[in-house]
Amino acid sequence: MATASSFAAMFISSAIAACFAEVCTIPLDTAKVRLQLQKKTAAGSAVTGGMLGTMKSIAREEGVAALWKGIVPGLHRQCLYGGLRIGLYEPVKALFVFVGDAALLNKILAALTTGIIAIVIANPTDLVKVRLQADGKATAVKRHYSGALNAYATIIRQEGIGALWTGLGPNMARNALINAAELASYDQFKQMFLNLPGFSDNVYTHLLAGLGAGIFAVCIGSPVDVVKSRMMGDSTYRSTIDCFVKTLKNDGPAAFYKGFIANFCRVGSWNVIMFLTLEQDDVQSAQHDSVE
Template identity: 70%
Template sequence: MADLKPRTEISFIETFFCSAFAACFAEFFTIPLDVAKVRLQLQRKMVTEDGVSLPKYRGLLGTVATIAREEGLSALWKGITAGLHRQFVYGGLRIGLYGPVKTFLVGSDYVGDIPLFHKILAAFLTGAIAIAVANPTDLVKVRLQAEGKLPAGVHKRYSGALDAYLTIIRQEGLGGLWTGIGPNIARNAIINAAELASYDQVKQTILQIPGFMDNVFTHLLAGLGAGLLAVCVGSPIDVVKSRMMGDSTYKSTLDCFIKTLKTEGIFAFYKGFLPNFGRLGSWNAVMFLTLEQVKKVFITEVYYD
């Protein structure tokens, strides 16, 4: 009697394209929240003559509404081209490399559940490698998102993603495309470790609970859990990264951190926390749900006698 053993055998290339597609799909539907998050993070204290602080953007929905009202609905998709570039490269690499790196760390002969530490380390390494390659796309995305409504007669810095790449190279040199690489590597390595390792672990834990199966509901819970942990851990680094990429006046990561702390206090590093969670939580839910479904195309059933 034949023993049917389902087995998933997906190559790096197949995993890369599955991950890239899922990441781009999630990016398109959640980028308005990312635009709101970037505007909130870049916002500085505005003080009137009587000393009253008047922030332009207030809260997730308020920021989205303000941008839509002042700049039109299309402004909520600012940076989408660069965002898709980023997700294709970064999303494909960080997830595509995760499995092979886990295997490398524990050894190809390892049997059983991979320890959490190795999952975290594997995701940390793949996040760092992937964003080191994809930093130019991230920079252009932030620059395009950071630009609000301009006064009459004032021209935009960039007409689009391609123009932004070329303008940055022309004005800041090729190395300018890697502006903010330090905090970006730190941010994405940490967030990737939080996302992938926690998704992996939460999903594994849920599947051990009687009644739970490897289905959409489990993927949704694991994705939301991964998003929450990623925001809690990565928000301060994310703020520094956005500010360095949106404003080239900072001398270094430490300079940006100290100036932000001195002028705005510790809570400035959690600006945009709710839209960040709304963004990352929903992004992770959509991305992992899509990824799990797309991967099924490559699932093969192998029969053993």
């Protein structure tokens, strides 16, 4: 059973690793959000330039720094969401294991649970991040927030404090699914690799397991990720179902995988960076404890 001190250590290590991965990959995330928010034009086709085209367009029209829009609330999010979902994973997983080792189902249930708990707390940071990323020259609805703190204050003043939890439904679904896909599959991939000849608990194994976790996460979570981004970026949707139905009706089923390449590049690289950083923190902590 995890102790309070071990939870605190894992929370801090997870938050640091998640923040480092966020800084490295947020340009991909900004491109993903812009692509997900694109809708069909009057001519019947969506205006898109793909991941690289979107990034080039943002850099050319708004400046390179615009690719890091939302980094401040992004770091807020990773401190809360990243720290909680990973820090709580082992103790929650232990609660689902009654006899023997943790099975895949136990890992999935634990990751679903920690993903929901973490995003309920962190949803306001996610909302502000998406709105800052979405606010560009070509965006239909411009909010012109001057920064993260101004965005929090403006949303509360103009829309009420409850508006900070806009899109919570699809965000819970998205993060529960992605958290399960990431943590459970990383845990399972790592265990599988370690049982194979020639593999050991090293950087190569962590890299492969992290990449596998990223592939699972983006394939499973993309549809709810699109709905989440659209609800947070466009306040005209009345509910999750309304957003889903209108997206399907107006843009077709393929719209739920808009920004897939950007999402895959972002989530895959994010997982590799985050898990490699986290594993190295664990190694250093273990070495420190052995010296003491």
